[in-house]
Amino acid sequence: MPRPKRPLITRDAIMRTALRLVDEHGPAALSTNRIAAELGVKGPSLYNHVSGRGEIIDGLRELLTADMDLDAAGLRPWTAACDRMARSYRASFAAHPRVVPLLISQPIQSPLVLAAYERVFAVLREAGWPEDDLMPMVRAMEYLAIGSVLDLATGTPEETERAFDIGLSAFIAGLERQLAERPG
CATH class of the missing domain: 1.10.10.60 (Homeodomain-like)
Incomplete structure (x- = not known):
């Protein structure tokens, strides 16, 4: 046929x-x-x-990334951009919490998702962060967002929201302090 x-x-x-x-x-x-x-x-x-399951998982990641506010990378100061991007990341993942275990099961391969990371890196570079700190900073922000999403399934939404707000504010304030204390 x-x-x-x-x-x-x-x-x-x-x-x-x-x-x-x-x-x-x-x-x-x-x-x-x-x-x-x-x-x-x-x-x-x-x-x-x-090509298989791995590409499908990357495709799921692309769908969630497409729902994120990547235009937030244009905000200044960098702290506002990071705040908005972290909230957008969390909202996208919170809309599909059952996908999270799949996404953390394999490294990112998608050029579209890697391009989104690059937009975040560009904001941080412009602010003066060294290259070696970029990925760990973004991963730490992801851990906070993903942990919050996973907590939504078991906790009370209001408490989870408040915990995320406190954690994100403390995280960004800590980074801001670190940057201010850097020599040079």
């Missing part, structure tokens, strides 16, 4: 279906066969669009 002239599925449809499955059924629901069945095709059809 020849291939259809127009693809029955797209990479975007695969990712959105995967996101819906994980949102509804948890990380264990992420399988190429299940996604294919949801899309009404056979499992191998997905491999015309994605």
